[in-house]
Amino acid sequence: MKPPAHPSIEELLDASFLILDKPRGPSTHEVTAYIRKLLGVKKVGQMGTLDPQASGVLVIGIGKAVRLLRFVDMREKVYVGVLRTRQAPQNIDGLQAVFNRCLGQITQTPPKQSAVAKRPRQRKVYEFRALELVSNTALFTARVEAGTYIRVLCTEVGKAFGEGKMIELRRTSVGSFSESRCRRLPDLTDAAWEWKEHGDATALQQMLVPAQELLTLPCLRIAGEAAEALGRGSPLAISDVAGAEALEKGEWVQIAGEQGRLLAMAQVEGGKLRPRVVLGAK
Structure with missing residues (x-):
C-alpha cells in the first residue's frame, strides 16, 4: 500500500494540523484567531488551552481537522x-x-x-x-x-x-508530540507571506501536518462507489470493506481513499461502518 503523496497547500488548508510553540503573552484564543486570519481559513481550533503567560506545545486543527482533534492522542x-x-x-x-x-x-x-x-x-x-x-x-x-x-x-x-x-x-x-516538533509563530507568518506574495507554498506545506499523520486509529482504504457513498455520509457494510471484519462494535477507524487521503472517521455499529466525521470524497 503506497503512502499518500504530500498534499497540496489547498488540501492542507482544507484539513491539517499545526504543532505550534505558543509564545508567552497572547491568549490561546488570540493565537488561533491570528492563525485563522493569516491562513484565510474559516475554522481553526485547539485542545489544551494554555494561559497567556504560559508557552509551549499547542496542537492546532485547521479547517475540517478541527473536528478531528478529539481523535489525536493527547492523554x-x-x-x-x-x-x-x-x-x-x-x-x-x-x-x-x-x-x-x-x-x-x-x-x-x-x-x-x-x-x-x-x-x-x-x-x-x-x-x-x-x-x-x-x-x-x-x-x-x-x-x-x-x-x-x-x-x-x-x-x-x-x-x-x-x-x-x-x-x-x-x-x-x-502525547507523543514534543517541543522539538513545534513551529514558531514568526516562522509561520513568514511562510504564509511567501505563499501569498510569491506563490511559493513550500515552507508552509512543510509546517502543516496532513490530518492522517497525527491519528493512530486503524486505517482502511476504499475506492470508487464506496468512496463516493461515504462522502455523502452513507454507511458502508463491513463485508464490503477489506479488513473491516476484524473491527469490534463501537470501534473507531480512519477511512482513506485510493490515494491515501483521509475521507472520514467512522464507527462500527450494526454491521456497518457509519461515518461520524466526513471530510469529503477524494
Whole structure:
C-alpha cells in the first residue's frame, strides 16, 4: 500500500494540523484567531488551552481537522515550571516530599482563570519532581493526565510553606508530540507571506501536518462507489470493506481513499461502518 503523496497547500488548508510553540503573552484564543486570519481559513481550533503567560506545545486543527482533534492522542502532558513559596523549603528533599503527596489520582477544581465549569474533577499526576531550589523559588517538572491544572498543583504545594504560586510554565510535550516538533509563530507568518506574495507554498506545506499523520486509529482504504457513498455520509457494510471484519462494535477507524487521503472517521455499529466525521470524497 503506497503512502499518500504530500498534499497540496489547498488540501492542507482544507484539513491539517499545526504543532505550534505558543509564545508567552497572547491568549490561546488570540493565537488561533491570528492563525485563522493569516491562513484565510474559516475554522481553526485547539485542545489544551494554555494561559497567556504560559508557552509551549499547542496542537492546532485547521479547517475540517478541527473536528478531528478529539481523535489525536493527547492523554498525557509534560510541563516545566517555576514555583515560588512564601517560606523557603529547608531543602529540595523536603520540597519533593510535599510534591509526592500530589502523585496518583487527585481531585481538582479548575482555577478562576479557567473558562470551564468550576466543578471538582479527578485527574492523575504521574510525575511531579523538583529539579532545582534556590531560596523560595523552585524549578519543577510534571507529567500529568490531560486536564490537570498545574497552577492548582502549585497552590496545593504552597500550603505547606505558608503560600505558593506558579510564576512560570512551559508545556514541553502533548502525547507523543514534543517541543522539538513545534513551529514558531514568526516562522509561520513568514511562510504564509511567501505563499501569498510569491506563490511559493513550500515552507508552509512543510509546517502543516496532513490530518492522517497525527491519528493512530486503524486505517482502511476504499475506492470508487464506496468512496463516493461515504462522502455523502452513507454507511458502508463491513463485508464490503477489506479488513473491516476484524473491527469490534463501537470501534473507531480512519477511512482513506485510493490515494491515501483521509475521507472520514467512522464507527462500527450494526454491521456497518457509519461515518461520524466526513471530510469529503477524494
